[in-house]
Amino acid sequence: MNRTIPLILAVALFMENMDSTVIATSLPAIAADIGTSPIALKLALTAYLVSLAIFIPISAWMADRFGAKRVFRGAILVFMVGSVLCALSDSLLQFVGSRFLQGVGGSMMTPIARLVLVRATERSQLVSALAWLTIPGLIGPLAGPPVGGFITTYFSWHWIFLINVPIGFAGIVLSGIFLPHIPSEGANKLDVKGLFLSGIAASGIVFGLSVISLPALPPIVGILTLALGVTSAALYVRHAKRTQYPLLELKLLRRQVFRAAIVGGNVYRIGAGAIPFLLPLMLQLGFGMTPFQSGMITFASAGGALAMKFIAPQLLRWFGFRTVLASASVVSAFLIALNGFFTPETPYTVMIGILFCAGFLRSLFFTSTNALVFSDIDTKETGQATAMAAVAQQTSVAIGVAVGGGALEMFGLLTGQGISMIAFTYSFLTIAAITGLSVFWFLFLPSDAGNTISGHRLADRAEEAPAE
Known part of the structure; x- marks a missing residue:
């Protein structure tokens, strides 16, 4: 496998994933500098998520219309411009608008990076390639808070965004040199009505959940x-059934393997x-840690994610997608539940060990479901599959934060103790149960699901075949 391609794509995605969380610890400093409040500035976080939700659905059409490589490089440029404008902002309106522009670039980077990788990689090497692409999505959100706190404390918040410029230029140059030309699959006529409905649906759901969970x-x-987002989603479903070339082809969900990867994968992601929302909050509010200290504890998950990169292909080859995903769902749920029983007296080594294992399993699960999405998909359908997976994942992340915040508030009220350790315990048990529910989508998969990608049993058959 040519590792240059996934590494270039991974660097760009790490920049995007870290940037989406690095701002969180710097909100007070930014707010003071531009003359607003940290609560009002949370609109900038929401603006970024809304921008992703609006433009991700059109990413597949853009790639087929203008070429995946060209759009990917253009997306990095747009992200860089948005980053510079963020650093130059001196008002709330300017900052929110700049974050929205960043989101436009980010909405194309993730799905098109995955599309480039799928179209440029042999099916037998897809799991290994996607493992590199999964790691930035796991490490970025974990590295963001401590990196943001460090830069803001010892330098200036402006560098949170300006650092993206040299990284972005390197990404544009290296992708221009090393990424192969990906032939277009031919773009159908743009589904304008579908774009309108899907944009309102995804942004409405993401914005609504963000406001409810982070009430700015x-x-x-x-x-x-x-409610507007859910209504628009229902209208889109009706529209897609009557349109020859819908923006998001929902008929793909009729395939059991694809449906399991999308629906089961997103139930897991909700939990x-x-x-990333509940654990740092517990470590800081319940244990009295500083943001930097809690960030260093939670960063243990990144070590597990990196370790997975070297083991995932072999695990899938030995056991297959069904066994790996079902097992990862159950064990991940158990490890999440253990988080709820952490106390200030729990040894750091125990917490780090549990978080390391949890990071390993999450990375294994995400890599496996990302690969399984394409196991039953023709080459001409990869654009649609990529866009649908990206939209579903983005929505599930917003739902996950809302569920975590909602559970914490609800149990705080029910126990009468507010945000207390017992409320955290019940919240972790709740999201552990949600995570575990994902197992039901994988238990009933055929035993040979995704074998052409994982190589499961194919090697055994080759060994059993009589020599000629």
Whole structure:
């Protein structure tokens, strides 16, 4: 396998994934500098997520219309411009607008990077290639808070965004040299109505959940926006059934393997997606750690993610997708539940060990489901599959944060103790149960699901075949 391609794509995605979380610890400093409040500035976080939700659905059409390599390089450029404008912003409106522009670039980077990798990689090497692409999505959010705190404390918040410029230029140059030309699969006529409905649906759901879980605006705004998003999603489903070339081809969900990868994968992400929100909050509010200290503890998950890179292909080859994904779902749920029983007296080595194992399993699960998405998909359908997977994943992340925040508030009220350790315990048990539910989508997969990608049993058959 040519590792240059996934490494170039991974660097670009690491920049995007870390940037989406690095801002969180720097909100007070940025707010003070541009003359607003940290709560109001959370609109910038929401603006980025909304931009992703609006433009991800059109990423497949853009790649087929203008070429995946060209669009990927253009997306990096747009992300860089947005980063510079963020650093130059001196008002809330400018900063929110700049973050929205960053989101436009980010919306194309992740799905098109995956599309380039799938089209440029042999099926038998896809798991190994996707493992490199999964790691930035896991390490970025974990590295973001401590890196953001360090830069803001010892330099200036502006460098959080300006550092993207040299990384972005390197990404544009290296992708121009090393990424292969990916032939276009031919773009159908743009589904304008589908773009309108899917954009409102995805952004409405993401914005609504973000406002409800991080109330920078009155909660009623989030509830109404969420209702608009759900209504638009229902209208899109109706529209897609009547359109010859819908923007997002929902008929792919009729295939059991693809449906399991998307639906089961996103149920898992809803549970696991609450961890980056709940765990640092517990370590800081419940244990009295500083943001930097809690960030160093949670960063143990990144070590597990890196270790997975070298083992995932062999595990899938030995046991197959069904066994690996079902086992990862159950064990991940158990490890998430253990988080709820951490106390200030729990030895750091125990916490780090559990988080390391959890990071390994999450990375294994994400790599496996990302590969399984394409196991039953023709080459001409990879664009649609990529866009659908990206939209579903982005929505599930927003749902995960909302579920985590909602569970914490609900159990705080039910116990009458507010945000206390017992509320954290019940919240972790709740999201562990949600994570574990994903197992039901994988238990009933055929035993040979995805074998052409994993190599499971194919090697055994080759060994058993009589020599000629």
